Amino acid sequence: MVASVKKRRLGRPVSIVGAGMSHFGAFRGKTSRDLFVEAFQDLMDNLDQGIDVEDIECGYVGNYSSELFEGQGHTAPIIADWVGMTPAPVTRIENACASSGSALREGVMAIASGMYDVVLVGGVEKMTGLPTEGVTDVLATAADVLYEVPAGLTFPGIFGALAKAHMDRYETNLDHLLKVGIKNHNNGALNPKAQFNVTIRQIMERRQARAEQRGETVPDWKDELDFLNDPASNPWIAWPLRLFDCAPITDGASCLLLVSADIARNFTEKPVQIAGMGQASGRPLHDAEELTSLSAAKHAAAQAYQMAGITPQDVQVAEVHDCFTIAEIIATEDLGFFEPGEGPRAVDEGRTALTGDRPINTSGGLKSKGHPVGASGVAQVIEVFHQLRGEADARQLSNPNLEVGLTHNVGGTGGTCVVTILRRG
Amino acid sequence: MADEPREFNAASFYTYLREGRLMGIRCRDCAHLSAVPRPLCPACHSRKVEWHQFSGKGQLSTFTCISIVPVAMGEQGYGRDNPYCSGVVTLEEGPRISARLLGVDASNPQNIQTGIAVVLELENLDQDQPTLAFHPA
Numbered sequence A: 001m002v003a004s005v006k007k008r009r010l011g012r013p014v015s016i017v018g019a020g021m022s023h024f025g026a027f028r029g030k031t032s033r034d035l036f037v038e039a040f041q042d043l044m045d046n047l048d049q050g051i052d053v054e055d056i057e058c059g060y061v062g063n064y065s066s067e068l069f070e071g072q073g074h075t076a077p078i079i080a081d082w083v084g085m086t087p088a089p090v091t092r093i094e095n096a097c098a099s100s101g102s103a104l105r106e107g108v109m110a111i112a113s114g115m116y117d118v119v120l121v122g123g124v125e126k127m128t129g130l131p132t133e134g135v136t137d138v139l140a141t142a143a144d145v146l147y148e149v150p151a152g153l154t155f156p157g158i159f160g161a162l163a164k165a166h167m168d169r170y171e172t173n174l175d176h177l178l179k180v181g182i183k184n185h186n187n188g189a190l191n192p193k194a195q196f197n198v199t200i201r202q203i204m205e206r207r208q209a210r211a212e213q214r215g216e217t218v219p220d221w222k223d224e225l226d227f228l229n230d231p232a233s234n235p236w237i238a239w240p241l242r243l244f245d246c247a248p249i250t251d252g253a254s255c256l257l258l259v260s261a262d263i264a265r266n267f268t269e270k271p272v273q274i275a276g277m278g279q280a281s282g283r284p285l286h287d288a289e290e291l292t293s294l295s296a297a298k299h300a301a302a303q304a305y306q307m308a309g310i311t312p313q314d315v316q317v318a319e320v321h322d323c324f325t326i327a328e329i330i331a332t333e334d335l336g337f338f339e340p341g342e343g344p345r346a347v348d349e350g351r352t353a354l355t356g357d358r359p360i361n362t363s364g365g366l367k368s369k370g371h372p373v374g375a376s377g378v379a380q381v382i383e384v385f386h387q388l389r390g391e392a393d394a395r396q397l398s399n400p401n402l403e404v405g406l407t408h409n410v411g412g413t414g415g416t417c418v419v420t421i422l423r424r425g
Numbered sequence B: 001m002a003d004e005p006r007e008f009n010a011a012s013f014y015t016y017l018r019e020g021r022l023m024g025i026r027c028r029d030c031a032h033l034s035a036v037p038r039p040l041c042p043a044c045h046s047r048k049v050e051w052h053q054f055s056g057k058g059q060l061s062t063f064t065c066i067s068i069v070p071v072a073m074g075e076q077g078y079g080r081d082n083p084y085c086s087g088v089v090t091l092e093e094g095p096r097i098s099a100r101l102l103g104v105d106a107s108n109p110q111n112i113q114t115g116i117a118v119v120l121e122l123e124n125l126d127q128d129q130p131t132l133a134f135h136p137a
């Protein structure tokens, strides 16, 4: 943990009163604007008390790279037009995979400043228009293109190097990584909007059934770990990371309606407050303080805990940035949920499962829910919003006293991290 | 000190590399070393940085073997059946840098050990697109 940070506070309290999300997946023919409209309609349909779009005063949209993915720049005004917000000011925020975490932060500050009362924040990414190699290239531009990319490092490659360092330093092994994926798929199977709303066991059993149907040799995997340890079903991407250690390539959008807390009850009886916020920058892996941690996450977390006046032990539910399985383990250590090196054991003991004492990524995480990079930060907040309001359906945590949740949204390989703490009421 | 004034940037870094030298910076105010040249000292923010030649000897701190490759590496023949190794090298002078690791069997990463001594690889350097690479000492 970072020792001390300056105490900061919002100029006035800000509440989340509504949330909307598109389905996450691969949608041929759908562009960013279509995806965002789907999320926006979901928000409007599910607002407890409706709102006229003309009453939304301003917007911030997280988007990483519509230029490279879709050949479309200047995305924000198009989205504003498509949802009916023109001529309201709408600004695109780019911080790689933390784009919408940062967009949320900008929206909160816009209200806290006193300038606006009602603000839309969200994120969107259309990724599946490119082949995997093309997506790999686009994602690599979030790393240092002068010194990391020429060294052959890809986005999974940098997290692979982090994983190797973690395995060298602690007792982390490949099975720990796979168990994170199994856990997140178990949660995502309960999320109808998830790209892969299916457990790893179901994926395994479907493949066995298909082989049997085709009269092929049926693989005799005895459980999920056995299936995931088979290089035929789970090929290497960037050793020690395999396919099922990586979040998928996803199309999707997410949005939230933020309002000044003093008018929150005009919109819903169950607002969720922004209790704390932190954002920090970090350096490339080769210039990082440690090879087993993301310093930006520690700084952002310290800021958010300070603002909220809580400690890591007070967090009851968290969505963390599992772009790769190792990233979830490191996140739970950087956030102070577990001591450095203790993250893997917590996974082994089931502590981060839906039924554990420290549930992580109840939505399925980026791994199972999907990772449309610019939309992920706000999508994380949407899950915690639903958990705190008791409306997470089959994923709803059994704890009847859920009050405090946290999201951890990483940009690139740790160049940015945004941590947001939410409190019911 | 460098023989001639060169800007503290990536173009100069790769020009030096073509000439067979691994050149970073040293801060004249706080003596901080950085393998990546930059005009401001990353430790104390001083503008008084000077070129510093690194020995090219170091230790492999962490690595990965990449099977899903960027387009440019695919064009060089790397891919699912022919992964390559990249990682982070800690130079004997202290700073770290990202680099390719040549002379190892990237298809069997379990046989590659972190902590091994590595040296700057200058043979077969692509003069058009030089890549920082090391190989086991």
Ligand SMILES: [Zn+2]
Pocket: B027, B028, B029, B030, B031, B032, B041, B042, B043, B044, B045, B046
């Ligand atoms: Zn200095």
